[in-house]
Amino acid sequence: MFNKKRIELIIEKPAFKRACRVFEECGVTGYTALPCMAGYGNGKRWQRGTDLSASRDMVMVVSIFDENLLPKITEQLENLIGSHIGVLSVSDVKVIRDDKF
Amino acid sequence: MSLDLALSTILSPIVLFFVLGLGAALLRSQMSVPEAFAKGLAIYLMMAIGLKGGVEMSKASLGPDIFILAGAALLLSFLLPFLAYYTLRLSSKMDRINAAATAGHYGSISIVTFVAATQALQLAGILSSGYMVAIAALMEVPAIISALLLARRGLKKNGEVAGSEKGELFREVMLNASVVVLVGSLLIGWMTGETGMEKISPFFVTPFQGVLCLFLLDMGLSAGRGLRQGWRDLNFGALSFGIYMPLLSAAITAILCKALSMSLGDTALLITLAASASYIAVPAAMRLALPKAKPSIYLTLSLGVTFPFNLTLGIPLYILLAQWVAS
Structure with missing residues (x-):
């Protein structure tokens, strides 16, 4: 089993595409x-x-991703929920296939 | 005669179904119309009204009057938010961002209110021009620009929101579902004319009234739920704005219609458009452009206060006002 980070972002629908772009641009x-x-x-x-x-x-x-992406993603999402209605939480998870994340 | 008209509008099935939905939501009924079905109904109604307008346009010759009317409608939609902004700030002491976002809703239009007004006119045997649908589509957008101009002074420059993309607001404003479906159907109706309409009239003409009843039942539920969820965010000044602003817009538009010597039906429709407030196109644009503004304020006002007012009392009043102006 491999250690990874998991983000759960609950965000208002109009800003949902912005959140998706953040995840994609950060390389998840x-x-x-x-x-x-x-x-x-x-x-x-x-x-x-x-x-x-x-x-x-x-x-x-x-989204589940490698720990080294966490600072960049959280910084961007913090900016996003600074303007839009949303809740962000991060947790530690274990995954079976390391290469998928 | 005029009171008969007002009474028959208020007691029409579409208004009564709306009142049923509103009452059910306020009494916390569990009744609901499935979300995807409600969206389908909205698209159907916009297609039907666009096609009908397009067919009417294909039958009439379009003169310079239409372009003057289009220019006046654009200007009206652009300027009304400024009046809304200052009156709202004065009557409710609302902050700049929320007042600007709300003002934008009151310069834009509600296509459902427009449809209900056309039905009321039809019921009264008053003719209106098909191109008024195009005027409605034109009035969707300028108010959003006014709202952004008004809000700009109240915004701190914090840089761009993460994940923003160039052109996303433009796409939301210019290519939102109501603009695309309405303008697209209008053009299709215009191109295909009466011959084209004959082929699809069993779907778009005959069931129209029944579908409108179903849709307004859902709108009543939405308005009631919105009012129940959001009324705590509004003080008396803000709540009263939801009633006096449409009346103010109606009075200004009536003067404009008189100056343009418009027909009775078109006057009633332009007054209704100016007095209505958006709850589809503008809220979505405001969430992207002014995310700090509270949707519970502007949606409660436009959907929970102004829309029910317009549908029940506003439309008969606007028709009476149009009769007075056109006489």
């Missing part, structure tokens, strides 16, 4: 995006599909 080998159903934050509940513009929807982007 892959990421997965999932639609978020509903949530609670800042004392307010939200749920997807409230309006046609989808500007209140949230998306979760998950």
Whole structure:
């Protein structure tokens, strides 16, 4: 088993493509995006599909990558969630195939 | 006669279905229209209204009046956000960024309000021009530029947001679904004319009213949910802005229509367009351009306050105003 880093970024849908570009430009080998159903934050509940513009929807982007990419990615994503609504978390994970990440 | 018209508009199935959705959402009903289906309905309605407008345009000869009207509509859409910005700042003490983002919504238009107004006019036997659909499409964009100009003074220069791409805002503004579908359908309707429309009318003409009812049921649910989630972010001054701003825009546009000697139907539609607020194209653009602005403020106002007001009381009022101006 090999040690890797995993980022979970929950970000507002309009900025989701910006987040994807950050991951790609930082050199990760892959990421997965999932639609978020509903949530609670800042004392307010939200749920997807409230309006046609989808500007209140949230998306979760998950990526697993090598530890040496972490400073660059977190710096960029910190900048992104400094402007957009979002939550970023980093965790340690173990993977079976080292060459895939 | 005028009151009959107002009453028949308010008690039409499309408005009543909207009220049903609004009431259900405010009472926390679990009823919902599947998201993808609602988006499909929106595309269908924009295609239908675009095609209809295009066919009407193919039958009429387009004179210089249309270009004057287009110029006036563009100017109106560009200038109304400035009025909205200062009145909102004055009445609610809202900060610059949120006031600018909200003002942008009030210069742009709501195509569903426009569709509802055309239905109300049809019900009253008042004719309007097909090219008003093109005018609606033109009025989607200039207000976004005004909002950005207004917000620029309130923004600190923090550099570019990570992941931004050159041209992404332009694509969002100029190539958003409502502009593409509306303008595209208008051109297709214009090119194919009545012959083309005959072939697709069983899909785009006959079921139109029923689909509109279904769509407005969903819009009622959206408006109710938006109002329930966002009203805490708004003070009385901001909430009242959602009602007085459309009336202010309507009054200014009525004067403009009088100056341009427009027909009754077109006057009613231009007043409705100016009085409506965007909740599809502008919110998406604002999230990219002004991410610090709170969607809970501008969406609650445009979708939760102004849209229900326009659909229930606004449209009959605008038709009455148009009758008064055109008489």
